[in-house]
Every structure is written in C-alpha cells, then in structure tokens.
Amino acid sequence: MQIMKPGYPLGSFYVYDWAGFDEHGANLYRKADGSLTTAPTAADRIIRGCASPKWMAGWNNTIIWRNLSVNIFFNGAFDYDRLNISRFTTASMSGVSRFITLRDAYFRGWDYVDDKSQALYPSVTNTDNKSYANSTLWLEDASFIKLKNISIAYTIPRHLTRVVDIQISVSAQDVFTLSKYKGMDPEVYSSYDGIDYGAYPVPRTYTVGLKLTF
C-alpha cells in the first residue's frame, strides 16, 4: 500500500487510481496508459499522497483579565493523507465486516440510488466489480485543525480568603476537530504509517482543578 522510492517522501501511498463507476456500477480504475478498466493490474498502481503532513501549526494564547485567565491552544496539520481502511472494510464486504455496514455505502451505493450519478459506492451485486483497499477511493485528505486545549482559571486572592490563594480552573482537551477526513480521527492511525485500520481516537477530556497556595 505504500512505496519507498528515491524522489518520493517516506509514507507515499502506492494505490490504484479510482475513476468512478462503469455503466453497471463496477469500480473503474485508470490504467497506466490513461484508459479505464474494471480490472487493473499491479502495473497500474500510482504513487499518490503522503502520510506525513507538509506543515504543522500550533497557536497557543493566554488571556488574563484581572483574576481570570483563559488559555486556548489550537493545533493543526496540513496537506497529508490517510488511507481509510475502516471505510474500505465497512463498505466493501471484506472478510472483517462481511456485510455492508457503512450507512452511506448502502444508502448511497449504486444498487440503492435511483440517480446513478449520485452514487458514491460501487454496486455489490455486479460480479465484475473489483475492490482494492489500496485505491484512491479510500485515500483521503486528513488535514485538520483541532482545539487541543481550552482552560479557564479564576484566582481568589489571599486578602479575600484571609488564609490561602485559591485558584479554580476548568479545562477541556480535544474539544473539536475541523477536518474533511471521514475516519474517526485524522490525528491517529494504526498499523503502517498513515494507514487507518480504525485506530482509537484521541478522547475528549475534561479537567476541573482547585489549587490552594498557603
């Protein structure tokens, strides 16, 4: 699914170039000579996409107003891809899932939709249909921006409490993700670099803090 080749970055995907469906709903792939086929051979694979982001960014900001402080941390990674194997297995009757278990793969599949131009997934009754996990159909832009952390803290100074400084804080991690990636979390993956077999996503966590300074 990936290739190491001089001139290409590590984590380059080696995939079939998916090109829509034929008139009976079978997956079409672009051959090396540019023509389309339902039965590509190994020589038709192309190098496309990369598992490592071109660039990453973070923005950390703390705003303090009187006794209140707010910290916000965004981060993001851009221009990279994930091979979404979870989507492949749930949409392709592979051994793991055996049936179509992805909602879209059924309701937006060729066999279900009336207007075939709206189909997003191939026919599963066409015996000529071939599915390959290593296809651009499952290769997705995984660029994302995440609110990694937000925390709000309020300090009650000693002269009010007479004994201690009290700081009360509330914070949340991984609050939201902006991404077109269809898998669970563009930031994590399992198995090989950039190949998403349904890795456990980074959980959203909440923290409440109380700090007493004597």
Add this chain to the structure above:
Amino acid sequence: MHDNMKYKTLIFTLLSTALFSSCVDFLDEDAKGKLPSDEFFSSKNDLAASLNSLYSVVATSQYANHYIGTNFLSGDDISTHPASNKQPLREHDQYSVTDNNSWMVNLWEQRYKVIKAANFIINNASRTPDVSKAEITEAIAQAHFWRAYSYFYLVTTWGEVPVMLDEKIDYNAPLESVEDIYTLILSDLKIAEEGCPDNYTKAPQVLNGMNVAVSRGAVKATMAYVYMCMAGWPLNKGVEYYDLAAKKAEEVIDLTENKTYYYRLLDNYADVYSQAYTQKNPEIILGIYYNRDRTSQMMPLTDFLLDMKQSGWGDTNGEIKFWKEFPEGPRKEATYFPKIMLADGELHDWWYDTEPASREVVAPVFMKSAEAADGVSEFDYTSPSPGPQYGQKTGQVIRLAEVYCWYAEATGRAGRVTEKAVDVLNRVRNRADGTTTNLYTTAMSAEELAEAAYNEHGWEIAGYYWCGFASRSRDMFRMYRLKEHFEYRKENPMIEVAPGIMRNEAVKVTGTWDDSKMYCPYPNTDVVLNPGLKR
C-alpha cells in the same frame, strides 16, 4: 606530566585495540538454535527432524483454500459467490485473474516453500552419520516426490516457472520451459518410485495401518496422472504418453490386486469423505493427515453458503449444469447436501428462493469438507449447529477410485478398450450407483470409454478442489476444455433444476477467450523481485 602521558598512551593503546584489530574467532557466529545447512544432518535425529519439517510444510501448504486450489475454480464443477469478499476466488471462476489477486501469491509461495524444504533434504541428507543407506535413500526419495509434486502444480498453473534446486532462492532465475519442468518432475518421480517403500512399517510413517508418508504406490499413481497431463495440453504428446499413463496406473492396480498394497475401495461412497474413515481410509493412496490440536486445516466452513443456518463462509458452491448432469445415486447424495438448512431453520431444496427472489446464491452445495463441531461425530446436514472453523478431515490427495478412472481413460485415449479397464471403471460406477449396474461394457468405443472415465473421475472428485491432486479443473486443462466452459458460462442459460424451476449461475463471465486464460499471471509481488517473470 609523566602520569598524564602514561594515561594518554594507555588510552591510545586501548582505543587502537578496539578499533583497528581484526575480528578474532570468538566473534564468529555459532548459532546453536538455528538449523544451518552446513551443520545439520550431523546426527541420526536430524534425518527424522528434516522429514518432520518437510511434512509439516506440506500440511501447512494445503491447509486452506487461499494456500492451494483457488485456481481450480475454473473447473465446471465449482463456482463462488458473486460479491462478498470472494474477489480472489471469483477471478478464477471468471477466467480473468489479475496479477494482484491477493490469494494467488500464496499459491505460488507455498509451492516454493515445499520445494525449499525438499531441496534441503535432497542436497544434504546423504551425509547423515549412523543411519543405514536405506533410511537415507527413503528420506531423499520422499523429498524428491514432494518437489516433483510442487513443480507439477506450478507447471500446470503458471506454465513456465523458475526452477530452484538449491535451498536458496535465486531472484535472477530464468523461466524454464514446460517441457524441461516436466523432465525434472519425471526424473524426481523416478527417484521417488525407486526409493519409497511399498508400505511403511513403523510410526510415524504409518498410522492406523495407513501410509502417512509417501509410498511407492502413491508415486506410481502420481506418475500415471503426470503422463496423462503430458499427453494432453500443452505438450500434446498423445498416445505414447497415454500408454505410459495406463501402464503406471495398471501397476498400482495389479499391486493392489496381489495385496502388495492394502488399498481397496470402500463399499459405500458416503464413507469416502466420512469422519469414521478419515484417519483410516484404505482408499487413500496419498493423504495429508491433519489434527485439530496440532496442525488443523481450515476447510469445514468454506462450502456452506452464507445464508445457511450453520453459517458458512460461502467461498464455494456447485455449478448447476454439473450438478444436473451428475448421475443420481449414493455418490450424488454424499457429494451435495441433499437439503440445505437456511436461516429459518427449515430444510429446503437448494433451488428454493423467496418470492420475490432474495437469495444471492441459489446453487447446489458440496458436503465433502463439512465437519461436525466436535471433530469426531459424523456431520449431519439436518443439524443446525454451526460447523467448526478448523477441521481435521484428511486431505485426500489421490484415491484408488481415481487411479481406476485414470487407467480406463488412458487406455481409451490410447485407442484401446480392455476388459480390465471396463471392469475397474465399473467398480467405481457400481459403488456410485449403490448397486451392480455394470453400466460400462467392452462394446464401447475407445473414445466412449475415455470420455466415460473422464466423467466418472469428475464426479468422484467433484468440488474437492483444495487438497485433490487431480481436480476437475486440471482434467479440463489437460483436455483443453476450459475454453468450452468459458463460452458456456458467458452464455449462462437457464437450466430447469426441478419441474418448472429455472436457475442459472450467479457469477457472470465476460470477455473473449485467449489461451493466456489457461494460466494464472505471475504474482506481482514476485515480478517485482524477479523481473524475468514475464511471458
């Protein structure tokens, strides 16, 4: 100052010792845990260990349908599911195999693994000390057999392939011609025939009175079929080789008649693939013995349809035309499920479908590989209990009934009709009919005899694709009949399977025939390593 200088000298000396000295003997590896060729076969036990290893590799190489036999779906006896995860099987059934077929690479790789294990013994076993010459000969003979066996699979599946005669794998090896590979196969088989005993006398080569290791009879039977293949496509050596085939098959038959071999046909066909006889079936001339607790096979669920109550994998099912032409009788009843139990828990004829139609695969179902969950009781098709994923039924590579068929066919194709050929063919058919019909007579023409035997063989081994040496597909290959079936499948006519009920195949076949469809393409993973792999 003085002291400092001393230290510097000392450090320099130590460093130069560490950095510039050459390796000394104690650094040479002596990996006691490995079995390097040049250290092995230094004691008597090594010989037995090398054979154990070979048979273990052989058993693994045939344990499941993604390791062997997927290509036999091109036969007219067997088909698969039209969708699901069956793409690797379906490509063979559709005669449109691509070089990226995800199972095909295993078919290729497993054969070379057996070859490597065999080469290890062939090239090194003779130096084993403290064992008799006879024991060494016997071990090497078995290795030659399995090497020939593997090259036979390769040459009938890919045609020209690289030939490895050393333990190492050479990625620059050129393709050898089909003719040359058959020459190697025959020379290996002749060594095996010479060196393998008629019967083994002690465990583990003999278990429950059965030859578990390759016996001379097994080699002769194999030779008979190899000659038949050489007589047919693509070498087309014709009558001369059918004669050779008939002669080899006859040797097996004669040595069985005079009790040199213990082989005999079981009385009831239903027993042939039964649990009761699986470890002690006197009809098996060459078998691969499995054990669920050690090396199991992974076959019991492959033939059950996905919508059956016993919840199978739906890998394979019978083709309708073959089923229709299959003569009624005990053989047919034991080959296919007499009735299938669907999710509703009811028993149905295989052609049953709901109104409107909802079943994806409406096809006869093979019962030969089914096993009861406990691995001991006889399989019962009326029981709803799910089958086991791992099984231990013996892989029946060659049976006596097949040798009878080959003998009759080779005799017929060589242009003769003999009483003996008709007689052995009738033995097969009488058992299939469950009564002495003696259907075949010497009044038949040689061609009729050959065709009758060809068909009987097909019915005997129908659907038995992963462990059989001579599958239906291979019969069609050597007779150049795959093309005919390709055209038939393209047409896919409706067939009346019961009064008023019409069915046809679920898997569509399209395209135009050319002889490249006779072979599989070389797996792309190996083409990358050895660019010489191209036609």
